[in-house]
Amino acid sequence: xxxxxxxxxxxxxxxxxxxxxxxxxxxxxxxxxxxxxxxxxxxxxxxxxxxxxxxxxxxxxxxxxxxxxxxxxxxxxxxxxxxxxxxxxxxxxxxxxxxxxxxxxxxxxxxxxxxxxxxxxxxxxxxxxxxxxxxxxxxxxxxxxxxxxxxxxxxxxxxxxxxxxxxxxxxxxxxxxxxxxxxxxxxxxxxxxxxxxxxxxxxxxxxxxxxxxxxxxxxxxxxxxxxxxxxxxxxxxxxxxxxxxxxxxxxxxxxxxxxxxxxxxxxxxxxxxxxxxxxxxxxxxxxxxxxxxxxxxxxxxxxxxxxxxxxxxxxxxxxxxxxxxxxxxxxxxxxxxxxxxxxxxxxxxxxxxxxxxxxxxxxxxxxxxxxxxxxxxxxxxxxxxxxxxxxxxxxxxxxxxxxxxxxxxxxxxxxxxx
Numbered sequence: 399x400x401x402x403x404x405x406x407x408x409x410x411x412x413x414x415x416x417x418x419x420x421x422x423x424x425x426x427x428x429x430x431x432x433x434x435x436x437x438x439x440x441x442x443x444x445x446x447x448x449x450x451x452x453x454x455x456x457x458x459x460x461x462x463x464x465x466x467x468x469x470x471x472x473x474x475x476x477x478x479x480x481x482x483x484x485x486x487x488x489x490x491x492x493x494x495x496x497x498x499x500x501x502x503x504x505x506x507x508x509x510x511x512x513x514x515x516x517x518x519x520x521x522x523x524x525x526x527x528x529x530x531x532x533x534x535x536x537x538x539x540x541x542x543x544x545x546x547x548x549x550x551x552x553x554x555x556x557x558x559x560x561x562x563x564x565x566x567x568x569x570x571x572x573x574x575x576x577x578x579x580x581x582x583x584x585x586x587x588x589x590x591x592x593x594x595x596x597x598x599x600x601x602x603x604x605x606x607x608x609x610x611x612x613x614x615x616x617x618x619x620x621x622x623x624x625x626x627x628x629x630x631x632x633x634x635x636x637x638x639x640x641x642x643x644x645x646x647x648x649x650x651x652x653x654x655x656x657x658x659x660x661x662x663x664x665x666x667x668x669x670x671x672x673x674x675x676x677x678x679x680x681x682x683x684x685x686x687x688x689x690x691x692x693x694x695x696x697x698x699x700x701x702x703x704x705x706x707x708x709x710x711x712x713x714x715x716x717x718x719x720x721x722x723x724x725x726x727x728x729x730x731x732x733x734x735x736x737x738x739x740x741x742x743x744x745x746x747x748x749x750x751x752x753x754x755x756x757x758x759x760x761x762x763x764x765x766x767x768x769x770x771x772x773x774x775x776x777x778x779x780x781x782x783x784x785x786x787x788x789x790x791x792x793x794x795x796x797x798x799x800x801x802x803x804x805x806x807x808x809x810x811x812x813x814x815x816x
Contacts, residue, residue: 411545414534414594418527421587423552425485425523428583430561432492432516435569435576439499440509442573449506456510460517461761468522469754470614473747477530478594484523485588491515492581499574525757529749532741534594542738543683550679550730558672618751621744622759628743630801631736632756634794636763638699641791642729643767644774644783645706651780657715670719674726681727682734690804691735698728698735700795707788710781739807 411419440449472480495512498504531549535541568575609617622628653664685694705721705728712718744752767787774783800806 411535411541411548415531415545417590417594418530418534419548419552421481421485421590422527422549423556424583424590425587426553426556427561427564428556428580428587429520430557430559431565431568431576431583432561432580433557434562434565435573436509436513438566438569439504439573439577440506443504444506452506453509453513456513457517457520460514460521461757464518464521465525465754465758465761466615466618466751467611468525469618469751470611471522472526472529472750472754473614473618477526477533477750478591480526481523481530481591482588484519484526485584485591488516488519488523489581489584489588491519492577492584496574496577496581499577525750525754528737528741528753529746531737532746532749537742539738539742540683540687542741543686543734546734546737546741547679547682550682550734551676554672554675554679554726554730558668558675614751615755618748619755621748622752622755625743626801627807628740628752628756630798631739632759634695634699634798634802635736635756635760637794638702638729638732638791639760639763640767640770641703641706641787641794642725643764644771644787645709645725645767647768647771648775648780648783651775652709652718652784656713656780657718659715663715667719667722670722671726674723674728675730676726678727678730679734682731685731686735686738690807691739692802692804692807694735695732695802696795696799698732699798700792701728702732703788703791703795705788706784706791710784710788713781 436453437450440453491512495504495508498508527549531545532542535545565576565579568579622632649667650664653659653667657663659667682694689697702725705724709718709721740753740756741749771783771787774786
């Protein structure tokens with residue numbers, strides 16, 4: 399009987415995937431540096447909370463405005479080139495920002511504009527990278543799960559572990575350094591992607607009339623909502639995002655008022671989440687093979703609900719850190735499973751559009767969750783927002799069990815997309 403180690407060893411992802419992995423890791427590290435340094439740069443000129451929020455909003459708005467259009471571009475063009483151009487564009491933005499810092503001409507307007515343009519690049523890069531994974535490794539579920547798990551682990555390590563402390567430290571030495579470092583990370587990422595052999599190209603129907611951008615967007619949306627499994631995955635992810643965003647939006651308040659932690663204690667809770675996320679990403683493929691994707695998703699979703707509920711009931715810092723680690727691990731394992739299922743079900747020529755449509759649906763849950771957490775915490779107490787969010791997520795899991803169990807998902811992936 400083969401051991402788990404020998405089974406894992408047979409999953410060979412190849413050099414093309416490993417270059418994508420390297421590009422993801424280096425650019426995620428640069429993004430983490432930038433995420434830590436940008437608020438510090440804003441605070442050098444103003445202490446206004448609105449200034450900070452405007453920069454954050456500018457980075458998120460491109461997902462709402464451009465994700466559907468990015469999906470069309472990703473499906474029409476060579477995905478490798480889309481990633482390269484996204485990296486080059488972000489490199490140029492950061493070089494310009496570094497020049498503004500050097501010449502002492504940087505202000506809030508330039509920072510908001512830079513955050514927006516970097517967000518645009520991230521939209522195109524992320525959708526292209528997720529859509530390209532089946533091209534780079536195959537549609538075998540073991541390969542897809544292993545690839546998605548490693549990509550998520552690379553993102554978490556770069557953006558949450560290495561990048562933020564490095565960015566903060568470099569900013570303290572010279573405020574231009576983290577932004578220059580991020581520019582170099584995008585240059586390195588672009589070179590790695592450019593070096594990938596371009597022998598997998600999108601399928602095109604010869605002689606077919608070229609459709610409009612709007613027509614292509616509508617086709618992706620119809621494919622998403624016309625497939626029972628994809629529709630359920632998008633819905634449960636959106637509802638899960640409501641609970642998760644309510645949890646994270648109130649975490650600083652919970653850490654200070656309920657757990658009695660100093661400022662750095664809040665950072666340690668985030669670190670615990672990142673530790674769990676890395677472990678979850680690396681273990682997701684093996685868990686999916688051992689228990690099935692439906693079990694991983696249902697147990698993961700219910701487990702996150704229980705963890706959020708415990709955060710609202712137990713005022714202990716060690717318990718909170720454990721729950722945050724569990725949340726990171728389970729949410730990441732779910733993300734890997736959902737990405738793998740979507741890549742198996744959706745035809746390659748539609749993957750970018752279906753992915754971008756799904757992302758847009760999931761994002762709707764973010765502002766709803768943030769508002770829910772704030773209203774409940776203001777009207778009652780911060781713990782109430784956690785109790786309500788946890789119970790809500792457990793009920794959501796029960797409702798979606800018939801559609802997302804192993805048997806239902808097996809029938810959805812019996813005929814892999816070609």
